[in-house]
Amino acid sequence: MHQFDRPAVEIDKVSFSYNNLKVIDELSLQVPRGTSFGLLGPNGAGKTTLIRLLVGLLRPRFGSIRILGQKPSRKMAHLIGYMPQLHSLYSELSVIQNVEFFARIYRLTDKTERSRRVEEVIRLVDMWAQRHNPVVKLSGGMKQRVSLACAIVHNPPLLFLDEPTVGLDPELRVTFWEYFTALTKQGATLIISSHTMDDAAHCNRLAFMRDGKVIAQGAPTELRQATGHPEATLEDAFLYFVHGGRKKEDA
Amino acid sequence: MPSRVFTIAARVMRQLIRDRRTMALILIVPLVVMSLIGLSFPESHVLDYIAPALLATLALFFGFLLTGISFLRERSQGTMERLMASPVSRLDIVIGYLFGFFIFALVQTLIILLFTIYVLDVTYHGDLWQIFVFQIVVITGAVNLGIFISTFARNEFQMVQFIPLIIIPQIFLCGVIWPVEQMPDYLQWLSTILPLTYAVDGLRNIMLSGENLIDVGVELAVLVGFAVAISIVAAITLRRGASD
Numbered sequence: 001m002h003q004f005d006r007p008a009v010e011i012d013k014v015s016f017s018y019n020n021l022k023v024i025d026e027l028s029l030q031v032p033r034g035t036s037f038g039l040l041g042p043n044g045a046g047k048t049t050l051i052r053l054l055v056g057l058l059r060p061r062f063g064s065i066r067i068l069g070q071k072p073s074r075k076m077a078h079l080i081g082y083m084p085q086l087h088s089l090y091s092e093l094s095v096i097q098n099v100e101f102f103a104r105i106y107r108l109t110d111k112t113e114r115s116r117r118v119e120e121v122i123r124l125v126d127m128w129a130q131r132h133n134p135v136v137k138l139s140g141g142m143k144q145r146v147s148l149a150c151a152i153v154h155n156p157p158l159l160f161l162d163e164p165t166v167g168l169d170p171e172l173r174v175t176f177w178e179y180f181t182a183l184t185k186q187g188a189t190l191i192i193s194s195h196t197m198d199d200a201a202h203c204n205r206l207a208f209m210r211d212g213k214v215i216a217q218g219a220p221t222e223l224r225q226a227t228g229h230p231e232a233t234l235e236d237a238f239l240y241f242v243h244g245g246r247k248k249e250d251a
Numbered sequence: 252m253p254s255r256v257f258t259i260a261a262r263v264m265r266q267l268i269r270d271r272r273t274m275a276l277i278l279i280v281p282l283v284v285m286s287l288i289g290l291s292f293p294e295s296h297v298l299d300y301i302a303p304a305l306l307a308t309l310a311l312f313f314g315f316l317l318t319g320i321s322f323l324r325e326r327s328q329g330t331m332e333r334l335m336a337s338p339v340s341r342l343d344i345v346i347g348y349l350f351g352f353f354i355f356a357l358v359q360t361l362i363i364l365l366f367t368i369y370v371l372d373v374t375y376h377g378d379l380w381q382i383f384v385f386q387i388v389v390i391t392g393a394v395n396l397g398i399f400i401s402t403f404a405r406n407e408f409q410m411v412q413f414i415p416l417i418i419i420p421q422i423f424l425c426g427v428i429w430p431v432e433q434m435p436d437y438l439q440w441l442s443t444i445l446p447l448t449y450a451v452d453g454l455r456n457i458m459l460s461g462e463n464l465i466d467v468g469v470e471l472a473v474l475v476g477f478a479v480a481i482s483i484v485a486a487i488t489l490r491r492g493a494s495d
Contacts, residue, residue, distance in 0.1 A: 055336040074338055082336040086329030092269045104258040105337050
């Protein structure tokens with residue numbers, strides 16, 4: 001199969017441990033291109049570790065990972081955008097200096113094009129009015145917006161967003177999701193980790209995670225229908241799969 | 252030199268410049284320290300003897316501490332993780348940091364040097380520019396040592412604990428206060444593997460005996476070797492986050 005025809009992400013029986021504690025356990029997953037794919041699960045399910053494996057910050061002990069048909073490496077790092085769980089910004093620098101720095105790191109070398117793109121993404125996250133403010137003086141939600149701007153400034157075809165909506169007010173959360181949807185419509189693939197079912201409902205496809213394993217995956221509607229209750233919520237669906245495909249009261 | 256190195260160096264400099272208090276401390280603290288040391292020596296010839304060693308020691312101390320803590324912060328605030336997921340190489344990061352801090356360490360060293368010579372009135376024989384060039388090599392090693400050691404610390408408190416472990420023993424073992432020859436044999440041997448020994452010897456030979464950079468070629472070569480080796484080790488051992 002040509003690398004452009006392959007899924008955006010292919011994970012085959014990957015395991016990873018921290019100090020003999022298995023955090024990812026023979027996990028296999030495929031993420032089709034152009035989708036928003038949610039990794040859903042409680043804290044400690046292995047979502048962040050999985051994302052760190054996918055962006056090449058960690059190496060799997062067993063199994064293999066392919067990102068856009070290639071092994072995660074520095075050579076293909078320009079194809080991915082990464083928004084870590086922490087805000088991960090230079091607090092002394094202003095909004096525009098942070099975004100500009102990452103634009104340069106991702107080799108947006110043409111000055112006019114770089115300035116245009118930096119302005120575009122800062123406007124997109126609605127931080128243009130605060131562009132000269134140092135990050136240290138911004139609220140948590142504003143930092144989250146700047147962090148997203150830094151992750152997308154080089155227009156990557158594949159984005160890894162680790163808990164991108166944590167700490168956002170409901171209005172901003174809606175704005176973020178409108179933007180994520182627009183990105184997928186443009187052909188980008190988004191891998192989004194979250195532990196809230198609000199986020200899950202916005203994704204094209206989901207993987208429920210628990211104890212380093214994928215316990216179920218599919219479209220939100222498919223996962224809800226699998227419970228056998230037409231009115232079931234995604235939370236009900238998650239609990240259904242946590243209890244091994246049985247209703248909670250039967251477990 | 253890759254453009255990413257300069258991008259990182261420019262960012263490090265911009266961060267420091269925007270932190271006005273840190274900038275003021277970088278410039279004022281060495282002057283206060285040198286003034287106190289200078290005024291505490293009633294005999295000027297003793298100060299003449301110890302000044303070259305102090306210049307080397309302060310360059311090592313401030314270069315090590317500033318870079319170490321700054322680098323550690325890069326990891327604890329998560330920006331290192333972001334950089335490591337980008338196309339930037341580990342060596343780009345280390346050399347970028349080296350360049351970024353180098354300018355400040357250089358200015359600091361120049362201020363200390365001029366203050367020592369013109370305010371504390373320390374007698375010297377060698378060329379001022381040769382003293383300065385020698386100090387550049389000392390700073391390079393100190394900055395890289397700070398980067399390397401910061402990989403073993405998980406927070407600023409731990410980083411500060413490395414000062415008594417890395418810097419203070421060198422002050423006692425490398426001929427800063429008393430000649431190395433007066434120490435027991437095994438400590439003399441130990442001093443031969445410590446970079447400050449070569450920095451102190453080289454600067455003393457230039458400032459007290461009027462030797463030039465070629466005369467102190469061995470000391471210079473050892474310090475260059477140390478700086479290169481420690482930057483490579485720092486790049487290899489670079490970690491992404493404080494919790495890794």
